[in-house]
Amino acid sequence: MAVYTGALEIYRGEKKTWQMTVTGSDSAAQSLTSASILFTVASAIPAGSISGDSTATFARSTDSGCGITITDASAGVFQLQVKKSNTSALDVGTVKDYSYGLEILTSGETEPRVLAVGIFRILPDIVRAA
Numbered sequence: 001m002a003v004y005t006g007a008l009e010i011y012r013g014e015k016k017t018w019q020m021t022v023t024g025s026d027s028a029a030q031s032l033t034s035a036s037i038l039f040t041v042a043s044a045i046p047a048g049s050i051s052g053d054s055t056a057t058f059a060r061s062t063d064s065g066c067g068i069t070i071t072d073a074s075a076g077v078f079q080l081q082v083k084k085s086n087t088s089a090l091d092v093g094t095v096k097d098y099s100y101g102l103e104i105l106t107s108g109e110t111e112p113r114v115l116a117v118g119i120f121r122i123l124p125d126i127v128r129a130a
Contacts, residue, residue, distance in 0.1 A: 007119040008100060013088035014125070015081070022076040022104065022115060029076035034107035037062045037070075039080055041100045041120045057098060058086045087122055096122045 010016045022030040039060040060067030060080060070078045080102075090096070100120040103112040 007097075007121050009121040009123060010082055010087060011123045012090055012092045012125045013084050015084045017079050017081045019071070019077065019079050022078070029074070032070045032073040032076055032078060032104075032106075035062070035070065035073070036105045036112075037068045037078060037115075038103045038105075038112065039068060039100065040103075041086075041098050043098055057090070058082075060086075090122060092122050092124050094124060098122065 008018065022032060024030050041057045041059070042055060043057055044055075060082065062068045062070060062078075067081045067083065068078055069081070098120040099117065101117045102115040104115050105112040
């Protein structure tokens with residue numbers, strides 16, 4: 001199963017939304033009906049699973065209001081939203097690379113599967129709102 005490969009970039013203190021589609025090895029969309037999705041950003045890759053990692057810089061999930069919304073379950077489409085508050089407190093004087101992981105737990109599964117891992121790049125903001 002794959003969603004995205006490559007770096008996700010955001011300016012410090014910016015709100016940003018990515019739309020992603022989960023596909024199988026045959027490139028067909030995977031159903032997200034009753035799925036739980038977890039996105040975690042960390043300054044270092046944690047040992048073991050990314051879920052439940054207490055050292056995460058921040059996390060987003062499909063829990064109500066927690067930043068991941070399944071927008072078309074049958075087509076495998078969801079939106080990942082990073083809030084301004086997720087990155088505004090980070091001390092970023094230059095470009096800083098973190099690691100991210102994206103996991104899914106679908107109906108009937110007992111263990112989450114990794115959808116994607118990669119670089120989460122935070123770019124320094126130049127202009128600050130008053």
